[in-house]
Amino acid sequence: MSDSRPAADSNGRVRLRRAVAAAALATVPVLIAAAPLVPLALLLGPAGLGVLGPGALGGVPPVVAALIAAVVVGLGGSALVGPVLVDRRIARLPEADLEDRPAGFVADRVAAIAADVGVDAPEVTVVRSGAANVAVADGYRGSRLVVSTRLLRLPAADRDAALRHALVRLRTREAAVTTALLPALALVETVALLATLLVGRRPERTAADRRVNRIHGYEPERNRIPPRAYTVAGVLLWLLLLPAWVPAVLGERLYVSGGRRDADAAVARRGSAERDGLGNAVAFAGEAAGAADWPPLLDRLSFVSMADAETGRVRGTSRQEARFRLAVLRSKRSL
Numbered sequence: 084m085s086d087s088r089p090a091a092d093s094n095g096r097v098r099l100r101r102a103v104a105a106a107a108l109a110t111v112p113v114l115i116a117a118a119p120l121v122p123l124a125l126l127l128g129p130a131g132l133g134v135l136g137p138g139a140l141g142g143v144p145p146v147v148a149a150l151i152a153a154v155v156v157g158l159g160g161s162a163l164v165g166p167v168l169v170d171r172r173i174a175r176l177p178e179a180d181l182e183d184r185p186a187g188f189v190a191d192r193v194a195a196i197a198a199d200v201g202v203d204a205p206e207v208t209v210v211r212s213g214a215a216n217v218a219v220a221d222g223y224r225g226s227r228l229v230v231s232t233r234l235l236r237l238p239a240a241d242r243d244a245a246l247r248h249a250l251v252r253l254r255t256r257e258a259a260v261t262t263a264l265l266p267a268l269a270l271v272e273t274v275a276l277l278a279t280l281l282v283g284r285r286p287e288r289t290a291a292d293r294r295v296n297r298i299h300g301y302e303p304e305r306n307r308i309p310p311r312a313y314t315v316a317g318v319l320l321w322l323l324l325l326p327a328w329v330p331a332v333l334g335e336r337l338y339v340s341g342g343r344r345d346a347d348a349a350v351a352r353r354g355s356a357e358r359d360g361l362g363n364a365v366a367f368a369g370e371a372a373g374a375a376d377w378p379p380l381l382d383r384l385s386f387v388s389m390a391d392a393e394t395g396r397v398r399g400t401s402r403q404e405a406r407f408r409l410a411v412l413r414s415k416r417s418l
Contacts (some may be wrong), residue, residue: 100337104333105338108261108268108330108338111267112158112160112161112266114153115271116154117153157267161266164266165262165266166220166262167224168269169227169262172381173208176378179211189230192246193246193250197250202226209232210229211231213376216368216389217229218249218384219258219384220262221258222259228249230249231377234364242364243360244350248347248350248364251346252384255346261338261342271324271331272397275328276397278317278318278321279321281313281314281316284310284314333399339400343408347408362413369406379394
């Protein structure tokens with residue numbers, strides 16, 4: 084009894100964290116959809132929300148109706164676009180030229196591990212990449228697993244532990260939630276990177292350049308847009324983005340990064356061989372060259388994050404995530 088109560092408390096905390104984080108992530112597409120819908124409702128009244136059908140929200144105040152529409156359009160649109168976006172990105176990746184027997188072996192191995200994990204075997208795509216990584220996506224178009232040739236070259240125990248990690252995220256439905264919300268998260272990330280670029284923009288010509296130009300009798304046309312204008316534009320863009328960026332960062336830390344740690348724990352509980360194999364795979368994937376080959380769109384769905392430093396700061400994630408996971412796996416303490 085004394086052993087089961089701490090485990091139950093731990094499971095309860097994990098479920099609470101996942102619920103809070105999923106709710107935070109779900110607000111991101113809603114806020115994005117509300118940005119044009121609420122002003123439209125204020126300007127046009129109920130007629131501005133005719134997309135929901137005549138009389139669908141009769142008697143409801145326009146702002147409330149706009150928020151309801153934002154929930155429907157934001158969450159529904161993101162869930163519809165997410166799997167399509169992932170499938171199209173996967174289709175552009177360079178597929179590995181595997182012989183029939185190795186290709187069949189990969190699919191069979193994934194199917195065997197999926198059966199052990201308790202999920203249906205996903206469609207498997209092996210891509211030619213210098214990154215040692217595997218990603219899993221899920222949605223109404225079915226589940227997909229993308230694995231790089233470099234990860235498949237790891238020792239069998241390390242490779243299988245990484246594949247199991249991905250399939251555990253499929254079982255916990257984390258892959259399905261992340262895939263559904265991926266378009267909104269990618270949009271927030273792109274706008275945040277643009278705003279950061281504008282804030283940090285510097286004039287192309289320094290004072291030394293201008294002095295040299297004057298000495299040689301040449302003074303190019305002055306900058307039509309002063310650098311300060313870029314900074315102001317970047318700050319304003321950040322202020323507009325902040326309501327969606329805050330829940331995106333919270334969800335990123337608690338749901339995506341936390342989901343990787345939860346999957347680590349699930350794999351480690353299988354036994355010492357799986358735990359050691361997973362630690363080896365995390366260490367190799369985090370240190371190996373070739374991260375630039377891995378598509379940023381698949382990063383949140385991946386076994387190991389490969390975001391660059393600037394993108395990691397925009398997401399609010401820790402650059403030490405892989406090292407922390409590895410330290411926990413190697414510490415031999417209970418997960």
